[in-house]
Amino acid sequence: MRVAVVGVGQTKFDEHWEKSLRDLSTEAGAIALRDSGIDGKDIQSLYIGNMSAGRFIGQEHLAALAVDQAGLIPIPATRCEAACASSALAFREAYFSILSGEYDIVMAAGAEKMTDLKGTDAIATLMGAGDQEWESAIGLTFAGLYALIARDHMQKYGTTREQMAMVSVNNHRNGVLNPLAQFPAEITVEKVLKSPLISDPLRLLDCSPITDGAAAVILVSEKIAKRFENPIWILGSGQASDTLALHHRKSMTELVATKVAAKKAYEQAGLKPKNIDLAEVHDCFSINEIIAIEDLGFCDKGKGGKFVEDGKIARDGEKPINPTGGLKSIGHPVGATGVRQIADVVKQLRGEYGNLQVKDARFGLALNIGGSGATSVVNIFGRDKPK
Amino acid sequence: MDIGIVGYGCYIPRLRISVEEIARVWGADAESYKKGLIVEEKAVPDMDEDTVTISVEAAKNALLRAGIDPEKIGSVYVGSESHPYAVKPSGTVVAEALGIGSNVMIADFEFACKAGTAAMQCCYGLVKAGEIEYGLAIGADTSQGRPGDALEYTAAAAGAAFIIGKDPLAKLEGTCSFTTDTSDFWRREGADYPSHGARFTGKPAYFKHVTSASKMLMDKLSLKPADFKYAVFHMPNGKFPLTASKMLGFSKEQIENGFVVNKIGNPYSGSSPVGLCATLDVAQPGDRILMTSYGSGAGSDSFSFMVTDKILERREKAKKTQDYIKNKQNIDYGVYVKLRRKLRV
Amino acid sequence: MRMPHKSSVPLFWRLKDSKYRLIGSRCTTCKEVFFPKKNLCPVCRRRGSIEDMQFNGNGRIVSYTIVRVPPEGFEKYAPYAVAVIDLEEGARVSGQVVGNITKVRTGKQVRTVFRKIHEDGSDGLINYGLKWEIAE
Numbered sequence: 001m002r003v004a005v006v007g008v009g010q011t012k013f014d015e016h017w018e019k020s021l022r023d024l025s026t027e028a029g030a031i032a033l034r035d036s037g038i039d040g041k042d043i044q045s046l047y048i049g050n051m052s053a054g055r056f057i058g059q060e061h062l063a064a065l066a067v068d069q070a071g072l073i074p075i076p077a078t079r080c081e082a083a084c085a086s087s088a089l090a091f092r093e094a095y096f097s098i099l100s101g102e103y104d105i106v107m108a109a110g111a112e113k114m115t116d117l118k119g120t121d122a123i124a125t126l127m128g129a130g131d132q133e134w135e136s137a138i139g140l141t142f143a144g145l146y147a148l149i150a151r152d153h154m155q156k157y158g159t160t161r162e163q164m165a166m167v168s169v170n171n172h173r174n175g176v177l178n179p180l181a182q183f184p185a186e187i188t189v190e191k192v193l194k195s196p197l198i199s200d201p202l203r204l205l206d207c208s209p210i211t212d213g214a215a216a217v218i219l220v221s222e223k224i225a226k227r228f229e230n231p232i233w234i235l236g237s238g239q240a241s242d243t244l245a246l247h248h249r250k251s252m253t254e255l256v257a258t259k260v261a262a263k264k265a266y267e268q269a270g271l272k273p274k275n276i277d278l279a280e281v282h283d284c285f286s287i288n289e290i291i292a293i294e295d296l297g298f299c300d301k302g303k304g305g306k307f308v309e310d311g312k313i314a315r316d317g318e319k320p321i322n323p324t325g326g327l328k329s330i331g332h333p334v335g336a337t338g339v340r341q342i343a344d345v346v347k348q349l350r351g352e353y354g355n356l357q358v359k360d361a362r363f364g365l366a367l368n369i370g371g372s373g374a375t376s377v378v379n380i381f382g383r384d385k386p387k
Numbered sequence: 388m389d390i391g392i393v394g395y396g397c398y399i400p401r402l403r404i405s406v407e408e409i410a411r412v413w414g415a416d417a418e419s420y421k422k423g424l425i426v427e428e429k430a431v432p433d434m435d436e437d438t439v440t441i442s443v444e445a446a447k448n449a450l451l452r453a454g455i456d457p458e459k460i461g462s463v464y465v466g467s468e469s470h471p472y473a474v475k476p477s478g479t480v481v482a483e484a485l486g487i488g489s490n491v492m493i494a495d496f497e498f499a500c501k502a503g504t505a506a507m508q509c510c511y512g513l514v515k516a517g518e519i520e521y522g523l524a525i526g527a528d529t530s531q532g533r534p535g536d537a538l539e540y541t542a543a544a545a546g547a548a549f550i551i552g553k554d555p556l557a558k559l560e561g562t563c564s565f566t567t568d569t570s571d572f573w574r575r576e577g578a579d580y581p582s583h584g585a586r587f588t589g590k591p592a593y594f595k596h597v598t599s600a601s602k603m604l605m606d607k608l609s610l611k612p613a614d615f616k617y618a619v620f621h622m623p624n625g626k627f628p629l630t631a632s633k634m635l636g637f638s639k640e641q642i643e644n645g646f647v648v649n650k651i652g653n654p655y656s657g658s659s660p661v662g663l664c665a666t667l668d669v670a671q672p673g674d675r676i677l678m679t680s681y682g683s684g685a686g687s688d689s690f691s692f693m694v695t696d697k698i699l700e701r702r703e704k705a706k707k708t709q710d711y712i713k714n715k716q717n718i719d720y721g722v723y724v725k726l727r728r729k730l731r732v
Numbered sequence: 733m734r735m736p737h738k739s740s741v742p743l744f745w746r747l748k749d750s751k752y753r754l755i756g757s758r759c760t761t762c763k764e765v766f767f768p769k770k771n772l773c774p775v776c777r778r779r780g781s782i783e784d785m786q787f788n789g790n791g792r793i794v795s796y797t798i799v800r801v802p803p804e805g806f807e808k809y810a811p812y813a814v815a816v817i818d819l820e821e822g823a824r825v826s827g828q829v830v831g832n833i834t835k836v837r838t839g840k841q842v843r844t845v846f847r848k849i850h851e852d853g854s855d856g857l858i859n860y861g862l863k864w865e866i867a868e
Contacts, residue, residue: 119801120802120803120804120807121804123801123802123803123804124803124804124805127803132737133747133768134768134825134826135826136803137849137850137859138814138826138827138828138849138861138863139799139802139803139805139806139809139812139814139828139849139850140799140814140826141799141801141802141803143799143801144797144799144814147797148795148796148797148814148815148816148826149795151795151796151797151838152794152795152816155795155838196800197798197800198800198801199797199798199799199800199801200797200798200800201797202797245826246816246826247816247817247824247825247826248824252794252795252816401831433830434808434809434848435809435830435847435848435849435863436847436848437848437858439848439858439860440845440846440847440848440860443846443860444845444846447846471858472858480752480860483748483752483753484752484753484846484860486753714868716832725808
């Protein structure tokens with residue numbers, strides 16, 4: 001049994017002062033349905049990723065609300081949560097629900113409404129993804145956690161401040177052409193290095209923003225996929241866990257969950273890192289893209305900074321990373337990011353991405369990370385139907 | 388068997404603000420304040436320090452010196468006029484942080500600047516009565532002073548802790564108190580800053596009580612100033628204890644080792660206790676020490692200690708008063724205002 | 733908005749041994765030490781036997797940062813240093829480093845100090861616990 005993605009949708013990622021979470025999730029779902037040509041009535045189940053609607057907007061029981069608003073009652077609706085990896089989880093659950101033979105047409109979505117809270121409250125809410133008793137309780141933030149990782153990576157491998165800045169520069173250069181990006185503006189290394197310190201050594205322009213947005217994709221069984229001209233196939237899917245608290249890991253410079261999830265996905269796909277034509281990775285902070293490049297096997301451990309510096313991650317480079325702008329430029333509505341990444345990989349593999357298109361893309365990978373790396377999800381997609 | 392101080396320790400926050408810096412803001416003559424108060428700078432608590440944290444750190448030093456199992460401590464009395472809560476004891480946090488266990492008598496004391504020495508008297512009484520093996524007495528404050536008031540130049544933060552029991556490093560030879568209803572300084576419930584009687588705080592208040600209690604104790608023990616190697620008097624500023632010691636017939640040499648007010652200001656309930664710690668840091672076996680506290684409202688507790696040979700090994704086991712005095716960082720008035728929450732944000 | 737769990741009395745109360753005195757645990761079967769406490773040894777599983785353990789409060793900085801944009805409830809303390817610290821006995825923790833934060837460096841030896849960790853507004857509870865200072 002093979003499963004394909006036949007429809008994708010994303011709202012603009014932005015500070016949507018006039019739109020609520022229900023508006024955004026319905027909008028993304030409608031775009032995905034229109035993109036696929038499937039009627040809403042034919043969707044058999046919904047899986048939605050969301051990190052913290054309970055804290056961000058005081059709303060739990062979100063999956064039922066989403067099908068309610070979309071007029072899809074009474075199909076089953078399930079919410080998945082793994083902090084910033086919530087919607088990659090929703091996608092996997094949707095995938096499994098078809099693999100099990102129970103359904104043929106399923107929607108996976110992700111949504112987050114973050115800007116109803118003021119900044120310090122949003123930061124505290126996001127820290128719900130850390131160890132509440134031993135990280136959040138001492139005043140750590142996610143910028144703080146990734147700053148601890150960044151400092152260790154700099155100490156161990158000589159990764160430079162400039163190399164981290166180049167990650168943000170690359171992603172913004174790509175995002176300029178993305179009409180759905182929150183910050184489609186070019187930046188320079190100098191601008192990154194002069195932006196305010198958030199948590200030393202990380203500065204404002206190393207950090208992904210606080211964003212509202214939603215994304216949705218439609219998955220179908222092999223049988224249904226036959227009706228579609230350009231289905232994009234799921235070749236491999238891996239998920240793994242690590243300690244919730246950063247300080248409990250033997251090494252802070254690698255995310256073991258990413259390595260394990262990637263190994264599984266590569267094996268299922270029968271592919272090697274060198275076969276991947278583009279990757280959407282989780283650049284919530286610039287250092288995390290460097291670590292992702294290493295952990296996904298695109299270069300040796302400790303060489304990620306150099307890989308970036310050498311320009312290999314550019315859209316026309318040897319290994320295009322975040323060719324549509326990444327979390328940094330597109331924005332990071334935490335529960336929506338995983339499905340947004342998948343939607344972008346699908347658009348690239350269809351070969352219909354216009355100015356953002358990576359040339360001759362056959363295989364694409366999406367890496368979605370929760371917290372400081374306690375959850376990692378890797379999905380690999382292909383243009384051609386696998387044997 | 389002798390009863391007295393088994394272990395002692397102090398804690399002084401590392402931040403300081405100078406008299407010059409405060410005078411600069413209020414357009415006051417710094418030199419006359421420095422000379423008049425005999426204070427150069429005062430210790431200021433950081434944003435995360437309060438009477439409880441100062442008490443715990445001081446008591447940890449006392450425990451290190453005493454070398455006893457914390458569970459043998461049968462009473463914990465914290466004296467302060469800046470307990471963090473109006474209702475909820477400081478002592479329970481202190482006891483829990485030290486691992487004292489739950490078989491313990493705890494109460495918070497308040498008697499202006501002499502609550503810490505009152506706590507020492509209570510522990511002494513309980514040990515002497517055989518009710519407890521050891522008692523922990525603490526005097527600590529993060530003192531308040533109204534912005535622009537003379538008190539602002541001296542109101543400081545610090546504390547000292549004493550474990551009272553048998554086998555002491557300083558035997559308590561006797562103690563007494565001289566107490567009257569004299570309102571020279573007070574703070575009403577809910578008021579941010581204390582009020583005081585200005586020059587009334589001198590002759591009928593501080594000097595009357597300090598000299599009376601000291602004389603009462605010397606009479607009771609048939610001792611005279613020359614029998615003491617050292618003396619410590621409550622230090623609301625530098626001038627008062629110098630004058631009191633002269634009135635009683637003590638020399639400058641006798642009080643200079645415990646004279647910490649010029650470097651740390653007046654940490655209220657911690658004032659004479661920190662002075663006693665500084666004195667114990669240098670005393671030799673056989674030295675006798677007089678300590679007289681003063682608390683507005685008003686009363687003085689007077690103590691006579693005889694230092695034993697236990698002092699020599701025990702005092703090296705923890706940080707000394709001068710270590711804390713030397714480890715400092717000066718701040719400006721802006722930071723001070725932020726730290727002392729005089730700024731509404 | 734105050735985060736509701738930060739006003740929780742029992743949530744902090746049940747952790748006070750660890751927060752005030754650095755009580756962790758150890759597996760007597762494999763000798764692995766844990767901070768904070770674990771009630772299951774991940775190596776020995778059901779063969780493990782866990783008991784409380786007092787850590788001595790000495791450690792070494794592995795990595796550090798200065799938090800300049802704090803979460804709700806920590807605004808007045810910022811900027812503050814946070815480090816990942818290797819405890820002498822073997823476990824690893826995150827903790828604030830107090831004192832002159834410009835002197836915080838990887839490799840420095842640190843020891844515990846008792847401080848206020850968080851205050852629940854001006855009328856809520858004050859949570860105390862251990863921070864770290866550079867050992868001279």
